[in-house]
Amino acid sequence: MPGTEHLTVDRVGATLVLTLNRPEARNALSLPMLAGLHDGWLAADADDDIRSVVLTGAGGCFCSGMDLKALAGRGTRDEAARARFKADPDLHWKAMLRHHRPRKPVIAAVEGPCVAGGTEILQGTDIRVAGRGATFGLFEVRRGLFPIGGSTVRLPRQIPRTHALEMLLTGRPYTADEAGRIGLVGHVVPDGTALDKALEIAELVNGNAPLAVEAVKACVLDAEGLSERDGLALELERGRPVLGTADAREGARAFAEKRPAVYRRA
Template sequence: MTEGTETQAVRIEEHDGGICVITINRPHARNAVDGATAHALAAAIDDLEARDDLVVGILTGADGVFSAGMDLKAFARGDTPVVEGRGFGGITRTDIKTPLIAAVEGYALGGGTEMALACDMIVAARDAAFGQTEVHYGIVPPEGGMVRLPERIPRNIALELLLTGDPLPAARAEQLGLVNHLTEPGQALTRALELARRIARNAPLAVTAVKRVLNERTALRDLDALHEQDRYVTPVLASMDAREGARAFAEKRSPRWQGR
């Protein structure tokens, strides 16, 4: 490791060989993302993209948890983890040219799963879990869950997960092809670094070209699909049920749905 910087919400470490590790650093909130964190992540991605000496990025979470997704307490106060034009966490609607690996420990829930889906590869600990839990809180996963998950795993299984909000264990995710590599608990970042080094030792122009071609085939189409879905999703996110779900979470009670 050559150097590191840290903000309140995001920690950045540069490793030899052109590898940058971006860590969501809010363990007190299970690395849930609020507005400040989203903007810090967007700035970290911008720096990764602007640097010719950085070849691969890794996104992870501090203290054994990837991310609990949206900070519902902040959302209930009117704070949003979405950066305009960039999506959730400043990542999910961004066309990122640098290969990005998600290193997942613990769980990636809601927007946490969507950030992992926005990455090109996923390394996960065996006891990790993914989950699009938004339906529990009166909202839907608008930042990639409904678009990218059915492209990564069979549609019927994706639909079950989206409609129930049930977790997807990492071992099952690996069987379905969502996870590239499974590791023992606590080893996801180590394995992600090994993968990143295997990528970074190759010619940077070739690496960038491969990523750009695949973006043209998949990621850019995903962005179009995300924009198209907004006409269905926007009314849900603005509904009374959405606010009730966040309030119920903050107040530790069962939500009282009204269907409006």
């Protein structure tokens, strides 16, 4: 099972749980953390027994963004991580889901701060749960910086444009309730229960046919930016092969026989 000093990996049934584990620094992104994230995404996609991924943070915090000192290679004894980033300068973007899209559904379980780079990683996830005390925000403009983790492109596609621009241009913090109202997160739950809710959702996903789940996710992502005509054509291209699978036949039989379906990724 992959993992590093700042990223822990666990299995809960068919769900891989990736935990940002640097609570003393509010889970600020470090080289070992990013290397672990990258490995976690690849491990999930390579293992057909894993049907979903949950991303969360330790110590009541999701992620406070980049640790610039750590990302420069200082403050870590992990020479292997340094070497990996030198060998692949794009590795941090893959880890942050800017240049990599896992084929398995990714569910975020957010407690506490989820700001700057944390909010940027969040936009690469598919389903999002937040504890009521969670906070969100893109603070880069307040510091003369630019949110190059994907937010100027993704955020206006995920929430209404006026809310995206307000978040990007004011750099102000958002409560979980406000993030829920604008659609940045889908569920706001009592503090301390975000992971439980995320695992509950993951279990629902895991009970469905994996080929269908992965094809639906891929189609939604690939249709972004397409015209309706082209998007509908893509839907047929992605959907028709799924309808001809043994799993599709099993789903119909299970429904008729009033029993749980047994999907075999076939």
